[in-house]
Amino acid sequence: MSTKTLHPSETHQAGSRKPEVGLAFISPHPGDSSWLSARVARGVVQAALADAGLSAGEFSVLFGQFFALATAEVSDAKAGARAVHKMVSRMGLLDHCEVAWFDVAEDYWRTAHPQNPLIPFGHFLTPENLRFAREAMDRLDAYVKQGLAILTKEIPPESSQDQDPPPEPVS
Numbered sequence: 001m002s003t004k005t006l007h008p009s010e011t012h013q014a015g016s017r018k019p020e021v022g023l024a025f026i027s028p029h030p031g032d033s034s035w036l037s038a039r040v041a042r043g044v045v046q047a048a049l050a051d052a053g054l055s056a057g058e059f060s061v062l063f064g065q066f067f068a069l070a071t072a073e074v075s076d077a078k079a080g081a082r083a084v085h086k087m088v089s090r091m092g093l094l095d096h097c098e099v100a101w102f103d104v105a106e107d108y109w110r111t112a113h114p115q116n117p118l119i120p121f122g123h124f125l126t127p128e129n130l131r132f133a134r135e136a137m138d139r140l141d142a143y144v145k146q147g148l149a150i151l152t153k154e155i156p157p158e159s160s161q162d163q164d165p166p167p168e169p170v171s
Contacts, residue, residue, distance in 0.1 A: 017102060018073045018102075018104070019073065019101070020073050020074065020080075020102040021045060021072055021083075021100070021101050022071040022100045022121060022124075023071075023088065023100075024067050025037055027068075027096075029066075034068065035136075035137065035140070038062060038068040040068070041061065041068050041069055044087055044088060045072050047087060048087035051083060051086075051087065052086075056073065057072065057074065058072070059071065062129065062133050063133055063136070069124055071102075077101035077103070078101055078112075080101060081099050085099045098111060108122065
């Protein structure tokens with residue numbers, strides 16, 4: 001079992017997809033969603049599938065300005081969607097989520113919750129959202145590298161003169 005972040009260059013040939021289940025957390029505030037939120041969504045999907053006795057294949061995570069989502073390959077996508085729906089309902093998060101399953105026969109994401117979505121679940125998986133997530137991850141990676149570089153320059157190497165002597169042994 002592995003997790004990957006979706007990239008803009010990733011596309012699927014028609015008919016090459018495996019059954020999947022998806023969960024998206026929706027935020028009304030731009031910028032509230034992040035890589036961490038997407039990893040939480042992954043954890044919810046993983047726990048829901050495990051509770052239902054369904055084995056999961058590869059997981060994918062993605063986030064945008066207003067959402068964070070996770071998908072997982074699963075042997076029975078409809079059962080997976082029911083399990084995820086049950087889990088987010090138990091957690092009290094159903095009003096803030098979209099749950100979907102990938103219909104392999106139709107090559108289409110079917111939304112299980114909410115019942116009559118204005119926009120299909122697949123709208124999250126646009127090249128623009130994939131690019132946004134990749135650019136955000138690249139910025140985060142650059143910030144972390146910059147912070148580490150600053151820390152390693154500002155923290156002097158340990159020297160024995162600056163340290164307190166070791167405590168005397170107690171007999």
